[in-house]
Amino acid sequence: MESVGLLTGGPWIYAVIAASVVLDVFLPVLPSGVLVITAATAAAGAATGQVAAHEVPDILALILCATTASVLGDLVAYRLAWRGGARLDRAIARSRRLTVAQERLGSALASGGGTLVVLARFAPAGRSVVSLGAGAAHRRARDFLPWSALGGLSWAAYSVALGYYGAQWLGTTWLATGVSLLALFGAGAGAAFVMRRRPEPAEAP
Numbered sequence: 001m002e003s004v005g006l007l008t009g010g011p012w013i014y015a016v017i018a019a020s021v022v023l024d025v026f027l028p029v030l031p032s033g034v035l036v037i038t039a040a041t042a043a044a045g046a047a048t049g050q051v052a053a054h055e056v057p058d059i060l061a062l063i064l065c066a067t068t069a070s071v072l073g074d075l076v077a078y079r080l081a082w083r084g085g086a087r088l089d090r091a092i093a094r095s096r097r098l099t100v101a102q103e104r105l106g107s108a109l110a111s112g113g114g115t116l117v118v119l120a121r122f123a124p125a126g127r128s129v130v131s132l133g134a135g136a137a138h139r140r141a142r143d144f145l146p147w148s149a150l151g152g153l154s155w156a157a158y159s160v161a162l163g164y165y166g167a168q169w170l171g172t173t174w175l176a177t178g179v180s181l182l183a184l185f186g187a188g189a190g191a192a193f194v195m196r197r198r199p200e201p202a203e204a205p
Helices: 002-008 012-023 032-047 059-082 085-093 096-110 115-122 126-136 141-170 174-197
Strands: none
Touching: 012 032, 012 059, 032 059, 032 141, 032 174, 059 126, 059 141, 115 126, 115 141, 115 174, 126 141, 141 174
16 A cells, blocks of 8 residues: 555645546557556545555545546547548548447437537547547537546546455455456446447438
């Protein structure tokens, strides 16, 4: 637990987490989930007296930081794709997966539902596909960003809860962090499965 405290001690951890969450919309391999869960595990250590409270991040601040960074990253990807022009449209058209994802997203937003956006926040690389797809399709920001905010908040709260309560139940050890990460990856796999099971849009006659 002391090593966790050393990794997460100081206000700089918020900047590291924010940068990782913003950038992982472009580089999904960045360990943003690992950082959030590790910081939450350390916060659980403070709650049990194993780590000094001033050496770990605050739970609510951690959720707010991760949520804000998630929405900001989505917005940056959305705006870049919006301005991508014909070159980006051609790149999407060459990929059936991206084309189908863009069509599904368009149908979901047009019908007033953004469950796909929330699910995509958990699925591997799903956030990237949805944010870029919404921008490339020139979907209205007011149709996309509220669902992006809900997805970011859901992901951040879930990740923090895994780290915090996992440490409460299993002890503030690396084992608790590992189990929490497995639960996060499991949620991502489940979200990807649900997204694949959604019916494709019907082709025009």
